[in-house]
């Protein structure tokens with residue numbers, strides 16, 4: 001199946017939605033909008049349903065996952081939902097001893113630094129994440145024509161948590177392994193590619209209309225290192241889901257120098273942070289790909305007028321693109337005023353209505 005055929009089981013209205021059309025670089029009724037981290041702490045209704053439930057546990061309760069995923073769709077009129085989960089959920093599901101610490105992020109009990117440590121990473125089966133299949137079933141029934149984006153962490157970003165043992169500014173242990181034992185590094189990334197591919201397949205088979213591979217921290221690498229040490233694993237993930245014909249989005253922070261390679265890895269849509277204007281990003285990515293982005297999430301703390309000015313600059317830079325999905329350049333910051341997001345969706349829809 002090519003990326004332009006409707007996958008079996010997907011409703012026509014979903015396939016014909018603005019978000020899906022923009023991913024396929026077809027003409028759209030308006031520029032579609034969604035936000036990375038649109039579900040989560042910026043919403044009071046999220047904080048209310050999450051009260052007393054640890055993050056990872058909340059990802060394993062299908063009804064709660066469905067509710068949290070739907071909250072921003074109801075509130076902001078976004079053009080897509082993103083499945084509520086976290087990039088470390090598939091690792092937890094295969095038994096890696098890790099937790100998500102509030103205000104910190106994922107923390108791994110026994111970091112992976114040697115060949116023996118690789119034994120922590122067994123294959124992921126659909127049964128390991130039955131709650132994902134169940135939650136997506138609930139969601140597609142509720143969402144109607146609104147597409148659901150499934151997601152996973154890319155091998156490099158997952159490896160960075162596994163090797164460091166937690167969040168890291170400089171990724172020193174990760175780079176020590178990557179440069180010092182390229183063979184073990186390649187095996188680690190290949191294992192993660194298989195787990196990630198299996199996890200994305202579960203989401204697509206359950207009904208996700210598109211997938212996003214988050215390589216959030218890969219901007220820490222120079223292009224030559226990305227090409228040699230990371231790209232083969234990311235390519236393997238994209239290849240593994242290609243035959244489903246669902247759009248594949250790829251995003252990382254600070255990846256201005258990597259945008260071309262990230263597209264080449266197999267993405268249909270390349271996500272761009274706020275550091276590179278979209279017209280310049282299009283030159284770097286080349287033809288045949290849609291772009292997603294790229295308002296600095298911190299701009300939402302400014303005045304409505306400033307948000308609109310910055311947003312209009314992005315829409316102008318995107319005017320010549322083959323396909324554009326409006327998004328932030330990274331996730332919604334937790335203290336963002338929710339109404340600022342609702343106004344932003346409305347602004348983009350109005351300014352781009354055709």
Ligand SMILES: Cc1c2[nH]c(c1CCC(=O)O)Cc1[nH]c(c(CCC(=O)O)c1C)Cc1[nH]c(c(CCC(=O)O)c1C)Cc1[nH]c(c(C)c1CCC(=O)O)C2
Nearest residue numbers: 036037038039040084085086087102103104105214216331
């Ligand atoms: C790097 C990364 C992680 N997780 C994720 C990434 C890639 C995206 C990115 O670059 O931001 C992906 C992710 N994590 C979460 C989502 C939800 C879906 C959505 O976008 O709405 C998504 C897409 C929920 C979450 N994941 C997490 C929260 C916060 C926990 C909570 O609400 O209690 C949420 C809503 C925890 C988490 N998990 C992670 C971090 C850095 C944190 C934040 C730590 C903190 O500040 O508390 C790892």
